[in-house]
Every structure is written in C-alpha cells, then in structure tokens.
Amino acid sequence: MQQPTVISGDLVAESLDLFRQRAPLVHCMTNDVVQTFTANVLLALNASPAMVIDSEEAAQFSALADALLINVGTLTGERALAMRAAVDAANQAAKPWTLDPVAVGGLKLRSEFCQQLLTLHPAAIRGNASEIIALAQQAGSGRGVDSLHESGAALQAAQQLAQRSGAIVAVTGETDYVTDGDRLLAVNGGAKLMTRVVGTGCALSAVVAGFAALPGDRLLHVASACRVMACAGERATRQASGPGSFVAGFLDELWMLNAEALI
Amino acid sequence: MQQPTVISGDLVAESLDLFRQRAPLVHCMTNDVVQTFTANVLLALNASPAMVIDSEEAAQFSALADALLINVGTLTGERALAMRAAVDAANQAAKPWTLDPVAVGGLKLRSEFCQQLLTLHPAAIRGNASEIIALAQQAGSGRGVDSLHESGAALQAAQQLAQRSGAIVAVTGETDYVTDGDRLLAVNGGAKLMTRVVGTGCALSAVVAGFAALPGDRLLHVASACRVMACAGERATRQASGPGSFVAGFLDELWMLNAEALI
Amino acid sequence: MQQPTVISGDLVAESLDLFRQRAPLVHCMTNDVVQTFTANVLLALNASPAMVIDSEEAAQFSALADALLINVGTLTGERALAMRAAVDAANQAAKPWTLDPVAVGGLKLRSEFCQQLLTLHPAAIRGNASEIIALAQQAGSGRGVDSLHESGAALQAAQQLAQRSGAIVAVTGETDYVTDGDRLLAVNGGAKLMTRVVGTGCALSAVVAGFAALPGDRLLHVASACRVMACAGERATRQASGPGSFVAGFLDELWMLNAEALI
Structure with missing residues (x-):
C-alpha cells in the first residue's frame, strides 16, 4: 500500500458541491439510537x-434510492433478514451500499452477519480501528462501541478488507484513513x-453512503465525506460549551460549510 | 368545495389556549426516527x-388516552397489527385518531394498510401533497418521504379523501390546506x-391528533395546529444559524407562543 | 424508616469524580423514545x-458491561425475553442491573414483567411516585408516564419495595427520595x-445504573446520581428560553459540572 496522502481541501469542496447538487436519497437501515x-x-x-425497515418494503425502496446504509448497531434476527433483502435489491439495481459494522467482533x-455481508460487494465500509481489525480478522477486540486501537494500527486490516471485499474502507479515529486496497x-x-x-x-x-453514490473517484468521495464531518466538528467545537451546544452547532456548521472553510 | 379562507390568528390563539388547558394525553404510534x-x-x-407499542397494551392505552396518532413511517407487519388493535380500541372508546400516511403510494x-385504515373512521389525516394524492387515488407518486407536488395540486384529492373517510384532511406544504370535504x-x-x-x-x-381531541369545530382546531407549528417555525428561523439551532429554537418558540405572536 | 437526610454536596462531588474516573460501560435496554x-x-x-438488543447478544454483552439498565417504556413480548436474558447474564456475572418501571400499573x-423482574435482585429501581406505589402494591394508578402522586406519598411503598427486592429505590419528583429500606x-x-x-x-x-456499579455505599451513589441530574437541570434552566435550549444546556452543564457547583 502507498504512503498516505492527505486529501486536499479543494477536492473535498468539489466533492461536497457535487453531493449537494445531487442531493442523494439515502436509505438508512441503522440502529435505534x-x-x-x-x-x-x-x-x-x-x-x-x-x-x-419492513423486509419487502426495504427491498422495494433500496432499488429506488440512490444509496443504502447498513448499520448493525441494534441488529436482531428479523432486521438482518430485512437488511439482506435490501442489500440484494440494491445490488440488483446497481445501487451502492455501505456497511457500518458497529461493535463487530x-x-x-x-x-x-457482517462476514456474510462482506461477500455481497459493499461499496464502502466505515468503522473504528477495533471494528476494522475484527472484521478483517474475523475476530473481535472492541469494548462495546468504543475502539481500543488507534486508527493507524488498522491500516493493514483496512487494506486486506478492501482487497477482499472490493469496498473502499474508511478507518476513523484521530486521523481517518481511507483506502481502496492500493491507494491510501x-x-x-x-x-x-x-x-x-x-x-x-x-x-x-x-x-x-451518500458520497459513495456520486460519479467519479469513489476513494476520493469517501475521504471527502470524512473531511466534511471532521471540519464541521472542528468549527462547532470552537463555539460549544459542551456536548449539547456542540450537537446543534455541528448541524449548523454542516449546513454552512463551504470551500473557504474546507481549504 | 369553497374557496380557501385564511384562518385568523384570533381563532388559532383560542384553540391553542384550549389545547394547553386540556393538555391532552396523546398516544403516539409513530416511526423510529x-x-x-x-x-x-x-x-x-x-x-x-x-x-x-405492544399490541395488547396499545389497545388498553388507546382507550385511556385522549387521542391516538398512527404514523406508518417505519411500519412492519407486527406494528400494523398493534396499530390496528389501538385504532379499534380508540374507536370503541370514542377517542379520535389521526393518520400520517408517510410515503404512502x-x-x-x-x-x-393505509387503505384499510381509511375505512376505520380517522378523525384527521395529515400528509404532504404526494401522500394525499396517493392515498386518494390508491396509487403512489412520492420520492421517499418528500413530496413531488405543491400542496395546492392536492386540493381535489384532499376533498375526496375527506368525503370518503369522514376525516379532516390537512395537506401541508408551502401553504397548508385543511378541509372537511366542504369547507376549506x-x-x-x-x-x-x-x-x-x-x-x-x-x-x-x-x-x-391532540387538537382533534378538543371540543368544538375540528376543522378549525386542525388548521390551528398547522398554524401553531408554522408560526413557531417562522420565529425560530429568525434566530437560527442553521438546522441545529433551529431545532432548539423551534421548541423554545412553541413553548413561548402566545396570542400576540399568532395575531 | 429513618427521617430523610439531605445528601451533602461534598459526597455527591466525590461520587461524581469516581464515576468519571471509572467511566462505566452501561448496557441500556431502554425505550424507543x-x-x-x-x-x-x-x-x-x-x-x-x-x-x-438481540436476545443472545444482549446476554453476551451484559456479562461484559459494568452495568445494565432495563426500562420497560416500549416493551414488547420479544423485548421482554431479551431483557430477561440480559438480566440473567448480568446476575451470573455479578454485574448490577437497574429497573425503570415506566408506566407500570x-x-x-x-x-x-416488572413483578417478575423484582424477584431477580435489581441493584436499583428508579421511578416516579405513581410507578413506585404501583410496583409495591402490584396495582396501578398513573396516567400514562406521568405521576399522579407527589414523591413523598410513595415513601412507604419505596421502603417496602426496597425490603422486598433488596434494591436501592429512588422515587423522583420535586424532591427525590432514595432508600435501602432502612436509611432514607x-x-x-x-x-x-x-x-x-x-x-x-x-x-x-x-x-x-452506572452509579450503582461504583464501589462503596450504593445508597449514597444512587442519591448522588439524582443530585447530579437535578443540579444540571437547575443550572441549565437559568440560561434556557424554553425546552429546546434547555436540552442543549442540560448536556453542557452535565459536562461542566464540578464540586463547586455541587457544594
């Protein structure tokens, strides 16, 4: 794998512009929280x-939506069946789907379920270091939903996972790393x-999941998604007194985010 | 159907006063989001x-509550059964119930399920133009949860739906329209x-759903509910930097809303 | 039962310090809202x-987590089974679990289900007066999730419940009371x-639930949890324009809360 290249703000701004123009419809099958x-x-x-979330409706809807997110945070057997139906429908309609393997391991x-999903051609996978390592090794090491590893420790696992699944893999942490198995x-x-x-x-x-549905270089778009969120986080922190005002400020910053802030 | 009359602020303020005094207990069977x-x-x-949400408990509770809301946003087969039990219990106890046919079509x-519910005497139905058209025509046209139509385009559908179901129908959009099939x-x-x-x-x-449980003219109360929310939205927008501060401000404005603001 | 003693700010501050150091992992099986x-x-x-929330995973996870919360607000038959599995696993691993008997009665x-849970050695129970009275009497009196009683009216019920179940019982209201069946x-x-x-x-x-997992006097820790929340509520109110800004401010105040504020 190559040495990591820091993504440039110009490219992030272009990717964000495209995202806002396309305004993708994202079907989210995610956790209750x-x-x-x-x-x-x-x-x-x-x-x-x-x-x-109903199995039949989810399959119908995934074929219509621009992108699908599968997040296993509050998985049940019934939800797994509905998610599987949605993934199959997305694949059949050539719509990209993204996996968030919360607390896998x-x-x-x-x-x-996540091992099964890996064989179904995810467009992208986003997790913390412990999750990416567990997913790649087919074994677990996290403490609930928190990572016990720095993101850098998962670079090899991310590369393997990208090569095995064909997905763009994003390991997020203090620094986020995004790879297609070759570029980083x-x-x-x-x-x-x-x-x-x-x-x-x-x-x-x-x-x-939404950025993965944009035309162009998917690796770049996924990294742009990470940078957009990180940048909004930095800006919201400056004016926050704590986590409550941070949440409101974070949404405001996402709304206002422009090329100037990103570059 | 008559030409639309814009609801007066005085009447909205009276309706809101009554709502706050009665403080209705609203049983919400709504979506996960x-x-x-x-x-x-x-x-x-x-x-x-x-x-x-449990089927038996929901039926028990609907008979006790002042009003029931049925929102099908994240419907499953099991939830449909529980909602049906709650609607039957509400009807038996003469408690009004309201339908939000999210993304119907x-x-x-x-x-x-929504077609089935239409035969069970809803007190009110609230949807966007695409939803109201789909519900009236028994056919669909929305893009996920967003409307592809302006609210005015759904006036005829709203009237038909009100006449067929006996409900007050509210089509919301840039302008909201509320009809009992005759008055508008x-x-x-x-x-x-x-x-x-x-x-x-x-x-x-x-x-x-809560306003529909007030004594008096239900058409007026449902329109008042729409105006209360619209007014709080306008006021919150003035001080918002984006959607995050808007959410907090919107709840604050609902809390503070008074006759002066409405008139 | 003894006359109530008002908990001192010093002890609350110590308890909060310990909580922040230990940073307990709390498995929450709680309601949708x-x-x-x-x-x-x-x-x-x-x-x-x-x-x-999956039954098997919940049992696995409860053995790993530091504490478990069972809140029955949106109970279903399936959720009750998963909660029961989690409680059994927590008990087997000697991890404390806490019951919130929402709208019991x-x-x-x-x-x-709550009566069944009472036999399974909860570490703590937290409810409003109507809920605690209903739980102790095995009969109900609330109006939905709201209490019809002042917290002081539930003192005897709280004592009985603590003695019967072995739990620390907290009745919350304008004044909160916390008892182990003897001390108050x-x-x-x-x-x-x-x-x-x-x-x-x-x-x-x-x-x-998290405070109940701290080493030391559980009665004191549970009362400290109540005081921490009450104190953040007071401080957030001073700067709030309404419930929207209150929520954000409340989280900020929890984040900033220190001994000075508590004493």
Whole structure:
C-alpha cells in the first residue's frame, strides 16, 4: 500500500458541491439510537434520508434510492433478514451500499452477519480501528462501541478488507484513513467532542453512503465525506460549551460549510 | 368545495389556549426516527405524549388516552397489527385518531394498510401533497418521504379523501390546506428550515391528533395546529444559524407562543 | 424508616469524580423514545453507553458491561425475553442491573414483567411516585408516564419495595427520595423544564445504573446520581428560553459540572 496522502481541501469542496447538487436519497437501515441525528446530518447536507425497515418494503425502496446504509448497531434476527433483502435489491439495481459494522467482533449475531455481508460487494465500509481489525480478522477486540486501537494500527486490516471485499474502507479515529486496497488517503481534523455525543460515527457512515453514490473517484468521495464531518466538528467545537451546544452547532456548521472553510 | 379562507390568528390563539388547558394525553404510534422530537413538541405545548407499542397494551392505552396518532413511517407487519388493535380500541372508546400516511403510494405494506385504515373512521389525516394524492387515488407518486407536488395540486384529492373517510384532511406544504370535504381553510407561513430537519411533519401530525381531541369545530382546531407549528417555525428561523439551532429554537418558540405572536 | 437526610454536596462531588474516573460501560435496554438522549447524558458524564438488543447478544454483552439498565417504556413480548436474558447474564456475572418501571400499573405486559423482574435482585429501581406505589402494591394508578402522586406519598411503598427486592429505590419528583429500606436520603433541586422535555427520568435511570456499579455505599451513589441530574437541570434552566435550549444546556452543564457547583 502507498504512503498516505492527505486529501486536499479543494477536492473535498468539489466533492461536497457535487453531493449537494445531487442531493442523494439515502436509505438508512441503522440502529435505534442514532436515527434522528443521522437524518438531520443528511438533511443539513441537502441529502434526503429515508428509513424503511419492513423486509419487502426495504427491498422495494433500496432499488429506488440512490444509496443504502447498513448499520448493525441494534441488529436482531428479523432486521438482518430485512437488511439482506435490501442489500440484494440494491445490488440488483446497481445501487451502492455501505456497511457500518458497529461493535463487530465479540457479539455473535452481528459478527456472523457482517462476514456474510462482506461477500455481497459493499461499496464502502466505515468503522473504528477495533471494528476494522475484527472484521478483517474475523475476530473481535472492541469494548462495546468504543475502539481500543488507534486508527493507524488498522491500516493493514483496512487494506486486506478492501482487497477482499472490493469496498473502499474508511478507518476513523484521530486521523481517518481511507483506502481502496492500493491507494491510501489520510484525513486530519475532527474534535474530541465528536466522541462525547452519540452518533457522529454512525452519521458519518450515512454520509459516506451518500458520497459513495456520486460519479467519479469513489476513494476520493469517501475521504471527502470524512473531511466534511471532521471540519464541521472542528468549527462547532470552537463555539460549544459542551456536548449539547456542540450537537446543534455541528448541524449548523454542516449546513454552512463551504470551500473557504474546507481549504 | 369553497374557496380557501385564511384562518385568523384570533381563532388559532383560542384553540391553542384550549389545547394547553386540556393538555391532552396523546398516544403516539409513530416511526423510529421522530419519536424524541414528537414527544418534545407535544411537551413544549403542554400536552402529554406516550408511546406504547405492544399490541395488547396499545389497545388498553388507546382507550385511556385522549387521542391516538398512527404514523406508518417505519411500519412492519407486527406494528400494523398493534396499530390496528389501538385504532379499534380508540374507536370503541370514542377517542379520535389521526393518520400520517408517510410515503404512502409505492411501498406495498404501508399502502395496503393505509387503505384499510381509511375505512376505520380517522378523525384527521395529515400528509404532504404526494401522500394525499396517493392515498386518494390508491396509487403512489412520492420520492421517499418528500413530496413531488405543491400542496395546492392536492386540493381535489384532499376533498375526496375527506368525503370518503369522514376525516379532516390537512395537506401541508408551502401553504397548508385543511378541509372537511366542504369547507376549506388555508394556513400560511412556515419556514424552509422546517424541511431541513427531520420530523416537523410527523410532529405536526401528533399535534393535529391532540387538537382533534378538543371540543368544538375540528376543522378549525386542525388548521390551528398547522398554524401553531408554522408560526413557531417562522420565529425560530429568525434566530437560527442553521438546522441545529433551529431545532432548539423551534421548541423554545412553541413553548413561548402566545396570542400576540399568532395575531 | 429513618427521617430523610439531605445528601451533602461534598459526597455527591466525590461520587461524581469516581464515576468519571471509572467511566462505566452501561448496557441500556431502554425505550424507543429516549435512546439518543440517554446515550448523550451518559457520554456527557464520561460514561460509555451501549444499546444491544438481540436476545443472545444482549446476554453476551451484559456479562461484559459494568452495568445494565432495563426500562420497560416500549416493551414488547420479544423485548421482554431479551431483557430477561440480559438480566440473567448480568446476575451470573455479578454485574448490577437497574429497573425503570415506566408506566407500570395499568398496562398488563409491563406490569407482569416488572413483578417478575423484582424477584431477580435489581441493584436499583428508579421511578416516579405513581410507578413506585404501583410496583409495591402490584396495582396501578398513573396516567400514562406521568405521576399522579407527589414523591413523598410513595415513601412507604419505596421502603417496602426496597425490603422486598433488596434494591436501592429512588422515587423522583420535586424532591427525590432514595432508600435501602432502612436509611432514607432526600435530594432537593431540579427544575420544571426537566418535566417538559422527554427522557430526563429515563436518562436518570441510566445514570443510576452506572452509579450503582461504583464501589462503596450504593445508597449514597444512587442519591448522588439524582443530585447530579437535578443540579444540571437547575443550572441549565437559568440560561434556557424554553425546552429546546434547555436540552442543549442540560448536556453542557452535565459536562461542566464540578464540586463547586455541587457544594
């Protein structure tokens, strides 16, 4: 794998412009905890979120939507079936789908399901270092939803995972790394408060799902999604008194984010 | 149908006063994405929200509550059964229930279920133009949860639906229209940011459910519910930097809303 | 039972320090409405929330987590089975679990389930007066999720419940009372706006679950959890224009809360 290249603000700004113009309809099959925040993050970026969960409806809807997100945070057996139906429909309609393997590793149902999903051609995978390592090794090491590893420690796992699955893999942490198994981009920035509110990682995965549906270089678009969120996080932190004002400020910054801020 | 009459602020203020005095207990069977926001909107208006979802409990609770909301945004087969039980119990106890037919039309489960519900005497129906047209025509045309039509394009569909179901029908959009199949009220106002945060429409339906339980002219009360939300949206927009600060400001404005603001 | 002693700010500050150092991983099996807020409250206090709901995974996870919360607000038969599996696993691993018996009393499924749970050695129980009375009497009296009683009216019920179940019982209201069946602590403070946003009680139960896992005097820790939330509520109220700004301010205040504020 190449040495990491830091993504340039110009390219991020172009990618964000394209995202806002296209306003992708993102079908989010995500966990119970982050639904509202995920929807609001997508809306703040001019995308359209929609959550459809019945198995038959989810399959219908995935064929219509521009992108699909599968997040296994609050998986059940029934939800796994509906997600599988949606993934199959997305694949049949040639719509890209993104995997967020929340807390994969130790927990049985999600770990087996994620391994199954890896064979179904995800366009992108977004996780923290522990999740990416567990997914690549087919074994687990996280503590609940938190990572026990720095993102850099997962570079080899990310590369393997990208090569095995064909997906763009994003390992997020203090620095985010994004790879297609060959090229490697680094994304700096972000803010500590992003880890003290729920859903920033899960919402990023939904944004990644939308960016993965843009025409052009998918590696670049996925890295742009990471940088957009990190940049909004930095800017919101400056004016926040704590996590409550941070959440509101974060959505405001996503809404206002422009090339000047990104470059 | 008559020409639309714009509802007067005086009447809205009276209706809101009555709502706050009665503080209706609203049983919300709604989608996964908007539960918190829906509850907070009702609480800000001095109502009591409660979400009870088990089939047997939902039937018990609907008989006790003042009003019931059925929102099919994240319908499943199991939820449809529980909602049906709650609607039957509400009808038996002569408690009004309100339908929000989210994304009805193209998606099979919800479209069939909504047609079934139409025969069960809803007190009110609240949707965007695409949803109201789809529900009236028993056919669909929306793009996910967004409307492809202006609210004015759905006036005929709204009238038919009101006549067929006996419900007050509210079509919301840039202008909201509310009809009982004969009279027609128009509600102006609102704000663009209301469409860039999730749940304003769904929360409005919960507020409509509560207003539909007030004694007096239900057409007027439902239109008042629409105007209360639109007015809070306008006021919150003035001080918002984006959708994050808008959400907080919107709840604050609902809390503070008074006759002066409405007239 | 003894006369109530008001808990001292010094002890609360010590307890909070210990909580932040230990940063407990709290497995929350809670209702659909309060998931995000509950997670954000725990994160603001430096704890780690995790929501795992599949029956087998929940049992696996409860053995790993530091504490478990069971909140029956949106119970279903399937969720009850998963909760039961998690409680059994927590007990086997000697991890404390806390019960929030939302709206127990009139509603059949949750009332029977809560009575069953009482025999399974909860570490703590947190409810409003109506809920604690209903739980102790095995009969109901609330109006949905709201209490019809002042917290002081539930003192005898709280004592009986503590003696019968072995749990620390917290009855929250304008004054909170916390008892182990013998000793009785009173917690003053709080704010009216806490009752006009959804989830403050449910989130308190999650915080109680985390504090119940600290080493030392559990009665004191549970009362400290109540005081931490009440104090943040008071401070957030001073700067709030309404419930929207209150929610953001409340999380900020939890984040900033220190000994000076508590003493």
